[in-house]
Amino acid sequence: MIRSRPFVGIIIGFCIFGCTWLPAQSNCRISGNYSHIPLQVVLDSISHSCGLTLSYDPAFISQQSIASLKLNQASLSEAIAKIEAQCQVRFSKLRAGEYAIASTAPLSGTLSPIRGTVYDAATSSPLPGAVVSLPATKQGAITDAQGKFEIAAKTTSGKIIVSYLGYYRDSTTYSAGKMLKSKFSLRAIPIEITGLLVSEESDLIFRNGSQGIAMSPRQLDAVAVLGEPDVFRTLQWLPGVSATEESSNGLFIRGGTPDQNLVLIDGIPVYNTGHFFGMFHAFNADALTRVNIQRSGFSSEFGGATSGLIDIDTKPRQLDSLEGAINLNFAATSAFISVPLAGKKVGLMLAGRRSYNDIFRSPLYQKIAGNVFQTGSIFRDSKQVKDKKNSDYGIDPLSNFYDIHAKLTAKLGKRNLLEASFYNGSDNVRYYFLLLDSNNSNRIRSGEEYLKLSNHVVGLRWHHAMSKDISFNTAG
Known part of the structure; x- marks a missing residue:
């Protein structure tokens, strides 16, 4: 009986320590106002406040920044969600108190294909030779004989502008290689001209x-x-x-x-x-x-x-x-x-x-x-x-x-x-x-x-x- 007392004491102490440490992770509250500040500074602040261990690529994180982030007694999950919304990062929980941060930016050389078709709104016939452009990346394409086009976009989101001589322009946006619409119906611009009288004759x-x-x-x-x-x-x-x-x-x-x-x-x-x-x-x-x-x-x-x-x-x-x-x-x-x-x-x-x-x-x-x-x-x-x-x-x-x-x-x-x-x-x-x-x-x-x-x-x-x-x- 006397020999078992130290062992029982160790078990009781471990339980008391675990019960006090786990709630500290889940009940962590974060406050702070961040504006135009590197992401590295925000991560260091959260890691210190909540006692977290964060694993990431320092070279990539150093290129990310926070435009505006306001935290008022925010939970850890709320803070992570706001950071992911502003930066191209994703948090993955490994175990209690440990997170891995990965990049969501497209890899170098990876392009998002954007496809669509351009039609005449009045006749529903395809418009070959229409100009499709991405202003953000200065990319563009010309529709083929069937009015189809394909652009390998350099960004995952942006705006698309479709134009054709003698027609009104049309536009839409794309995200992650998907457009809000893939069929563009252009309306012809009505042109009214006055009568033309030819009065000149040959110089012969x-x-x-x-x-x-x-x-x-x-x-x-x-x-x-x-x-x-x-x-x-x-x-x-x-x-x-x-x-x-x-x-x-x-x-x-x-x-x-x-x-x-x-x-x-x-x-x-x-x-x-x-x-x-x-x-x-x-x-x-x-x-x-x-x-x-x-x-x-x-x-x-x-x-x-x-x-x-x-x-x-x-x-x-x-x-x-x-x-x-x-x-x-x-x-x-x-x-x-x-x-x-x-x-x-x-x-x-x-x-x-x-x-x-x-x-x-x-x-x-x-x-x-x-x-x-x-x-x-x-x-x-x-x-x-x-x-x-x-x-x-x-x-x-x-x-x-x-x-x-x-x-x-x-x-x-x-x-x-x-x-x-x-x-x-x-x-x-x-x-x-x-x-x-x-x-x-x-x-x-x-x-x-x-x-x-x-x-x-x-x-x-x-x-x-x-x-x-x-x-x-x-x-x-």
């Missing part, structure tokens, strides 16, 4: 009062055919004017045919306005000063026209400078010269052009001939016809064209201007032909033909200015 043409549209030949290089500026093909670009066919410079004006148009050069009518069946225009563009076209509403003085009027003026109206030009191409050669005479009171203009297919066999000219003569075979001489077999086919005509233009202008005082014009244009085509049947196997007919088309124009025009506002012209 300009309005000539109520007399129609005038064109400067200096700008005709914009529409050139076979290396030469072409007046009539340029006019085909105007509203209400169209071409008869690709290989012709004839004009359909307001539904009329080319033979219903009146073409004047220095006030004198010209009836054959093209060379080589319309492939080339009949006038040397370097010799022209103005081309005026009236598509309707012209006066009764032009009674020979029922569809359109094309009035062409030639140089020289300005008698103060020497001017000349030479143009060479694979089809023809043209030259022009304008010379002031008699103290700049008289001016002389000479212009000419000639093709040389009858001298030089140009591949370009033969291509043009193939477009004109599309049926049968055309040859230069009878020997070619005899040498051809029934199954042979060829196009090789002997042809040429030329035009000559001369104009003399004289100033007679301050109010009178006299102009004398001469124009001669000619087309000559000579060929031996061979017509075959539909199978190109038997000759139907062969022979020789000669065709000549020409223009001969001589005119005189007098311009008299009665005053600054009144003048008249007469031509014949």
Whole structure:
């Protein structure tokens, strides 16, 4: 009995000590106001007040701070909850009086995927090319053809902004890789504009009062055919004017045919306005000063026209400078010269052009001939016809064209201007032909033909200015 007393005393003492220590842990109360202070300071204060043993990574804890924490007789669990709400930490109880503190921040290189789809609110169709951005991390993405996007966010929470040209923006927030919504319906921004009136015209043409549209030949290089500026093909670009066919410079004006148009050069009518069946225009563009076209509403003085009027003026109206030009191409050669005479009171203009297919066999000219003569075979001489077999086919005509233009202008005082014009244009085509049947196997007919088309124009025009506002012209 005497030996057992010390052992009983030890047990009784341990029970008394344990009963007094355990309530001290559970009944711990913490008070204090912390503002912009390192987390390490707060943990040291709690550990000292409650007699806790805390295990953590000092390097990580040193990077955490408390923005604002007020504790007034708070329990240990309340203090831990408030710390976890402000810092990226989590407390884990190991045993009585011992806690381990771990980090809840994402590991370096760990990204939170954010996915969604962008639609048109009116049509519910996906919007490809919409811009999705995260302002906090300056990340972004573009939606694909199905309107879908995916961003590997660098933070666990933040704001998402979705935008598309011509639509209102939309936004939402995300947390732990989850968004409040993953489908974005954008509404189009209504745009109201006033009526738009286009009044500008091409710099190739300009309005000539109520007399129609005038064109400067200096700008005709914009529409050139076979290396030469072409007046009539340029006019085909105007509203209400169209071409008869690709290989012709004839004009359909307001539904009329080319033979219903009146073409004047220095006030004198010209009836054959093209060379080589319309492939080339009949006038040397370097010799022209103005081309005026009236598509309707012209006066009764032009009674020979029922569809359109094309009035062409030639140089020289300005008698103060020497001017000349030479143009060479694979089809023809043209030259022009304008010379002031008699103290700049008289001016002389000479212009000419000639093709040389009858001298030089140009591949370009033969291509043009193939477009004109599309049926049968055309040859230069009878020997070619005899040498051809029934199954042979060829196009090789002997042809040429030329035009000559001369104009003399004289100033007679301050109010009178006299102009004398001469124009001669000619087309000559000579060929031996061979017509075959539909199978190109038997000759139907062969022979020789000669065709000549020409223009001969001589005119005189007098311009008299009665005053600054009144003048008249007469031509014949």
